[in-house]
Amino acid sequence: MLSLENISAYYGDVQALRDISLRIKEGKIVTIIGSNGAGKSTTLNTISGVLRCASGKIEFLGGRIENLPPHQIVELGVVQIPEARLLFPYMTVLENLELGAYTPKARKGKEQNQEIVFGLFPVLEERKTQLAGTLSGGEQQMLAIARGLMARPKLLMLDEPSLGLAPLLVKQVFGTVKEINAQGITVLLVEQNVFHSLSIADEAYVLENGRVVLGGGGKEILENPRVKEAYLGI
Amino acid sequence: MKMSFISRKTAHGLFLPKIYFPLVLLLFLLVLPILPRNPFYEDLIIMIFFWGTLAASWNLVGGFAGQISLGHTAFFGIGAYTSTLLWLKFGLSPWLGMFAGAGLAVLVAVAIGYPCFRLKSHFFALATIAFAEVVRLVASYWRGLTQGGVGLLISFKPGIENFIFRGKIPYAYIALGLMLLIILVSYSIRNSRFGFYLISLREDQDAAESLGVKTSRCKLIALMISVLFTAIGGTFYAQYLLFIDPDSVFSLSFSIELPLLAIIGGLGTVIGPIVGAFILTPLDVLLRGWLGGISAGLNFIVYGTVLVVAVIYFPRGIVGWLSTWYEPFLRRLPGANLAVALEGTVSPAFSSDTSEPKDSDPGDEETKSPLFKAQSLTKHFGGLAAVKDVSFQIKKGEILGLIGPNGAGKTTIFNLITGFLSPDSGRIEFKGEEITGLKPPHKVCMKYIGRTFQLVKPFNNMTALENVMVGAFSRVKKAKEAREEATKMLDFIGLLGHRDSLASSLTLADRKRLELGKALSTRPELLLLDEVVAGLNPREIEEIIRIIKAISNQGITLFIIEHVMKAIMTLSHRIIVLHHGEKIAESSPTEISRDRRVIDAYLGEEYLA
Amino acid sequence: MLATVIQLIINGLLLGGIYALISIGLTLIFGVLEIINFAHGEFLMLGMYASYWLFQLFGVDPYLSLLMVIPTFFLVGLAVQRIIIQPIINAPPLNQIFATVGLSLVLQNVALFFWKADYRTVRTAYSTLCLKTGGLMISLPRLVAFVLAIAMISALLMFLKRTYTGKAIRALAQEKRAAMLMGINVYRMYQIAFGIGIACVGAAGAILIPIYYAFPTVGALFVLIAFVVVILGGYNSLVGALIGGLIIGLVEAFSGFFLSPHLKEAVYFVIFILILLFRPTGLFGRG
Numbered sequence A: 001m002l003s004l005e006n007i008s009a010y011y012g013d014v015q016a017l018r019d020i021s022l023r024i025k026e027g028k029i030v031t032i033i034g035s036n037g038a039g040k041s042t043t044l045n046t047i048s049g050v051l052r053c054a055s056g057k058i059e060f061l062g063g064r065i066e067n068l069p070p071h072q073i074v075e076l077g078v079v080q081i082p083e084a085r086l087l088f089p090y091m092t093v094l095e096n097l098e099l100g101a102y103t104p105k106a107r108k109g110k111e112q113n114q115e116i117v118f119g120l121f122p123v124l125e126e127r128k129t130q131l132a133g134t135l136s137g138g139e140q141q142m143l144a145i146a147r148g149l150m151a152r153p154k155l156l157m158l159d160e161p162s163l164g165l166a167p168l169l170v171k172q173v174f175g176t177v178k179e180i181n182a183q184g185i186t187v188l189l190v191e192q193n194v195f196h197s198l199s200i201a202d203e204a205y206v207l208e209n210g211r212v213v214l215g216g217g218g219k220e221i222l223e224n225p226r227v228k229e230a231y232l233g234i
Numbered sequence B: 001m002k003m004s005f006i007s008r009k010t011a012h013g014l015f016l017p018k019i020y021f022p023l024v025l026l027l028f029l030l031v032l033p034i035l036p037r038n039p040f041y042e043d044l045i046i047m048i049f050f051w052g053t054l055a056a057s058w059n060l061v062g063g064f065a066g067q068i069s070l071g072h073t074a075f076f077g078i079g080a081y082t083s084t085l086l087w088l089k090f091g092l093s094p095w096l097g098m099f100a101g102a103g104l105a106v107l108v109a110v111a112i113g114y115p116c117f118r119l120k121s122h123f124f125a126l127a128t129i130a131f132a133e134v135v136r137l138v139a140s141y142w143r144g145l146t147q148g149g150v151g152l153l154i155s156f157k158p159g160i161e162n163f164i165f166r167g168k169i170p171y172a173y174i175a176l177g178l179m180l181l182i183i184l185v186s187y188s189i190r191n192s193r194f195g196f197y198l199i200s201l202r203e204d205q206d207a208a209e210s211l212g213v214k215t216s217r218c219k220l221i222a223l224m225i226s227v228l229f230t231a232i233g234g235t236f237y238a239q240y241l242l243f244i245d246p247d248s249v250f251s252l253s254f255s256i257e258l259p260l261l262a263i264i265g266g267l268g269t270v271i272g273p274i275v276g277a278f279i280l281t282p283l284d285v286l287l288r289g290w291l292g293g294i295s296a297g298l299n300f301i302v303y304g305t306v307l308v309v310a311v312i313y314f315p316r317g318i319v320g321w322l323s324t325w326y327e328p329f330l331r332r333l334p335g336a337n338l339a340v341a342l343e344g345t346v347s348p349a350f351s352s353d354t355s356e357p358k359d360s361d362p363g364d365e366e367t368k369s370p371l372f373k374a375q376s377l378t379k380h381f382g383g384l385a386a387v388k389d390v391s392f393q394i395k396k397g398e399i400l401g402l403i404g405p406n407g408a409g410k411t412t413i414f415n416l417i418t419g420f421l422s423p424d425s426g427r428i429e430f431k432g433e434e435i436t437g438l439k440p441p442h443k444v445c446m447k448y449i450g451r452t453f454q455l456v457k458p459f460n461n462m463t464a465l466e467n468v469m470v471g472a473f474s475r476v477k478k479a480k481e482a483r484e485e486a487t488k489m490l491d492f493i494g495l496l497g498h499r500d501s502l503a504s505s506l507t508l509a510d511r512k513r514l515e516l517g518k519a520l521s522t523r524p525e526l527l528l529l530d531e532v533v534a535g536l537n538p539r540e541i542e543e544i545i546r547i548i549k550a551i552s553n554q555g556i557t558l559f560i561i562e563h564v565m566k567a568i569m570t571l572s573h574r575i576i577v578l579h580h581g582e583k584i585a586e587s588s589p590t591e592i593s594r595d596r597r598v599i600d601a602y603l604g605e606e607y608l609a
Numbered sequence C: 001m002l003a004t005v006i007q008l009i010i011n012g013l014l015l016g017g018i019y020a021l022i023s024i025g026l027t028l029i030f031g032v033l034e035i036i037n038f039a040h041g042e043f044l045m046l047g048m049y050a051s052y053w054l055f056q057l058f059g060v061d062p063y064l065s066l067l068m069v070i071p072t073f074f075l076v077g078l079a080v081q082r083i084i085i086q087p088i089i090n091a092p093p094l095n096q097i098f099a100t101v102g103l104s105l106v107l108q109n110v111a112l113f114f115w116k117a118d119y120r121t122v123r124t125a126y127s128t129l130c131l132k133t134g135g136l137m138i139s140l141p142r143l144v145a146f147v148l149a150i151a152m153i154s155a156l157l158m159f160l161k162r163t164y165t166g167k168a169i170r171a172l173a174q175e176k177r178a179a180m181l182m183g184i185n186v187y188r189m190y191q192i193a194f195g196i197g198i199a200c201v202g203a204a205g206a207i208l209i210p211i212y213y214a215f216p217t218v219g220a221l222f223v224l225i226a227f228v229v230v231i232l233g234g235y236n237s238l239v240g241a242l243i244g245g246l247i248i249g250l251v252e253a254f255s256g257f258f259l260s261p262h263l264k265e266a267v268y269f270v271i272f273i274l275i276l277l278f279r280p281t282g283l284f285g286r287g
Helices: A040-048 A070-076 A093-100 A104-108 A110-120 A122-126 A137-150 A167-182 A194-200 A218-223 A225-232 B002-008 B011-015 B017-034 B039-064 B072-090 B094-116 B121-141 B169-190 B193-203 B205-210 B215-241 B252-265 B272-292 B298-313 B317-332 B336-344 B362-367 B410-417 B441-446 B464-472 B479-492 B508-520 B538-553 B565-571 B589-594 B596-603 C002-033 C040-058 C062-088 C093-115 C140-162 C164-174 C176-181 C186-208 C218-233 C238-258 C261-278
Strands: A002-011 A014-024 A029-033 A053-060 A078-081 A155-159 A186-191 A203-208 A211-217 B372-381 B384-394 B399-403 B425-430 B449-451 B526-530 B557-561 B574-579 B582-587 C130-133 C136-139
Touching: A002 A040, A014 A029, A014 A040, A014 A053, A014 A203, A014 A211, A029 A040, A029 A167, A029 A194, A029 A218, A040 A053, A040 A070, A040 A078, A040 A155, A040 A186, A070 A078, A070 C176, A078 A137, A078 C176, A093 A110, A093 A137, A093 C164, A104 A110, A110 A122, A110 A137, A110 A167, A122 A137, A137 A155, A137 A167, A167 A186, A167 A194, A186 A194, A194 A218, A203 A218, A211 A218, A211 A225, B011 B017, B017 B039, B017 B169, B017 B317, B039 B072, B039 B169, B039 B193, B039 B215, B039 B252, B039 B272, B072 B094, B072 B121, B072 B215, B072 B252, B094 B121, B094 B215, B094 C261, B121 B252, B121 C093, B121 C218, B121 C261, B169 B193, B169 B215, B193 B205, B193 B215, B193 B464, B193 B479, B205 B215, B205 B441, B252 B272, B252 B298, B252 B317, B252 C093, B272 B298, B272 B317, B298 C062, B298 C093, B372 B410, B384 B410, B384 B425, B384 B574, B384 B582, B399 B410, B399 B565, B410 B449, B410 B526, B410 B557, B441 B449, B449 B508, B464 B479, B464 B508, B479 B508, B508 B526, B508 B538, B538 B557, B538 B565, B557 B565, B565 B589, B574 B589, B574 B596, B582 B589, B582 B596, B589 B596, C002 C040, C002 C136, C002 C140, C002 C164, C002 C186, C002 C218, C002 C238, C040 C062, C040 C093, C040 C186, C040 C218, C062 C093, C062 C140, C062 C186, C093 C218, C130 C140, C136 C140, C140 C164, C140 C186, C140 C238, C164 C176, C164 C186, C176 C186, C218 C238, C218 C261, C238 C261
Parallel strands: A029 A186, A029 A203, A078 A155, A155 A186, B399 B557, B399 B574, B449 B526, B526 B557
Antiparallel strands: A002 A014, A002 A053, A203 A211, B372 B384, B372 B425, B574 B582, C130 C136
16 A cells, blocks of 8 residues: 655755665554654654655555655545644644544545544543643543544554553553554554554564664564664663 | 964965955055045945944844844934934033943943843844834934934034044044954954854854853843944944934834845855945945936835845855855965965874773762762643652762653753753752752853753854864863864864864764764763764764763763663663653663563563563 | 723724734734744835725725725735745744845835825825714724724634634644644645735725825834734734734823823833733733
């Protein structure tokens, strides 16, 4: 569905990605893990078009997307839920959801989609007139995911959805991710929480220093000692 | 500036192009006023010197310190009105009135600058416009004093003591004198500690503070000097035209014209504003000559257009563009081959003392009281606790590591220690002295605590050497000493080969080294390093680790945040782990990597070990 | 005395409505593009001249001229954004400041070049009409100007609150990266926001012409007030700009009566400095 071939990207003159290649098959959950600064978020931002890649190509459903501006990539169905949620803090829950459905395609099925999202996160329906900035951390993460779903993604990319959440909520978030996937949406998950993400992933890639150093099935990677080494330096 | 060159160099130095070429220019300026023998051109020359002086004085605060004032007309007008009123009402010679006006303008500048300097750039510019507008209104409506819109007329009584002359040539030489003076002042500021401080705070205020720069005071002093010359320019203007009114000396277009000349010529350079005046003033006069009578305003249309185009397409100005030609041009002049011979005699022999291992086993120090103590530090942002009740100690000579997942509060702890944030509660002690909440950061630097920043903060438009010199100036006053210290430091961090490269042109790895060199040159006893190897490749990481070990060998105590585990595991004697703002573990690297809580925090609980 | 106070309140509010309309455009531009439009006053001046010439040449009533001024100025805003603002959108503050400062210099002097420094105004049949009730005097053109200004501000607020484009503009001001990731075309929103800002101030110029004079530097006079309003209301709050405008109108009316009309700018400046010192986010701004 999505493939990256030899992608390199820079922040200013800092090379953040070195020759990355990934493949994501339709209907799967794929995870990218790696320590801070390894290039995980950069990979997502390059796919989303927020960051231009210096070389390499990105294909989505058979079309090249590496030179498209971010809003066109969203229209194709590649939607990112950014790290730290980045909600619109002075807008209500409902307005945040509406903006999730900003693209013309998503606008058409807005009401119906909203029903689905509220089914997934009943608490958001209770708070729909509350300002997003006043929600609790867990609710904010739910809203961020819900807002992303409103865009009717074919591929949903989540950047550190468990960041800053208490353990119980972390489990809940990963449960939600599986549920979303079960509805036929392909998921690309970037996480520091290695255990959880690897246990739900069909496939996984390990990034170190802007490079892919390992790839394989989620369970396989979970047992690979190299992972622990990359994180804990032993 | 040129004179000091001669006295320092030997006689045959005079034959060097870089000495004699500026001297030729100076000579040209000195004879320029007597060349034309035609009032039109004499006036043009006076105007060039006049605008050059004013643009250069604006440049001190706007170019060097980067504080964009759009209110300089107020100081100009205050200078003009003060000396004129003192002359008209009390018969005080304008020569003395000039200093009275300058003094008053400087006082007003301090009163305005002090509160406004904390505003961000756009708002500072706004505040200065508003201030100047109010001064104009006061001058217009305080009729009893200023005669309002009617203006003030100075009767023509020639005499040196009256600052009134029959011909234009004396004015030309006064203006030239002022211009040469401001060039000299700019030049000596640019090459002094003060100048380095101004440019560093323009480039990055936080980084400058962390290196001991008293940023607020520096900005204020720059403004005072700038205003002093601007006000003197006002008196000159009044004495030259013998008439002032609010519309001519208090106008926004005057306030804009100064930065315009500086930007076109080359902002933040010594001669840029002068070059700007030499090019734009004749253009202005010509435009007025061609079109002025029939079409008021056309010259400003051209000016404004030039300004817009310049800031969009040529922000470096003429000097920035010329500077690439200047050196090669000098090399083509006769005598250039002498330079090689002369400069060859300066030996670049700098030795480093990296290999000197000093005793650093922290085990010996256990009996001593710790160098640094943090007790129950707590900091909230909004309702969220970023740091919760964190306590730790650092022993002298130790390397203490600080790790934790993203958002755990590591950098917040650094900011609490170095005066960028104040803790809500808790206590910090360094060398037995309480430094809790010590602010602003330059005070912490002066206590011998240094730091680097997670996202490196190089002073982009300064060379590597100049970057390090800013830090060295926290301990030495003279530029020569700072240069020597900084050169040694560059050698130590392995950047000597890039000493004259602009920081913006360095690679990330080199900018990380530079970050280390800047912090080290403040001679810290405790150095806080925030992710100095993040983003580097393995070979570059090895290099930095080697430098950090060498730093430690010199007896400097280190406190390190790092995400690259290999680096922190090999470097640290002890490691503290933060999670959700709380300290969850503290022990040796090997124990840390086996600690259940740490593995949970990093890899998610239930990770199968 | 009471009648005087009520009269002053009315005068102040009527004036404040126009100040609010000028300021709201400035606030919108700053909130979305994070650039202070130092040429804002010059677009007010152009709005006044546009309405003036439409009246002089074609006999178009100034209020009717809004129908032409608003769309034209919106398009002018788009063009200015495209040509001058877009290239410096990520540049250092110095470049941003002098790009619009330079533009202001150009526009002011273009006006001077074409229309000289004469004071021009439109004399309509209703220019001097006054409503008199219970000892109070309300100038009709001022009342109309106020009503139109408030109507336009309300329309703008509704647009931002209700429409998709409006919401996208607000979203962009609050969280640019997220807006981008939701499929909002940031570049187009910058243009629209700038266009709306210019349309607002152009409209303010048109409704000012029956009660004030147009001359090349008239913008500088009003833009100073607008800056104070924006700082007072909080530079990222549109409602703040509305309330700030009304407050400054009242301040002007009262200080003009009790102190001296010439000192009103000095009063603004004191407010300006006090706000910057003690409440830099303004009355309604967000930190």
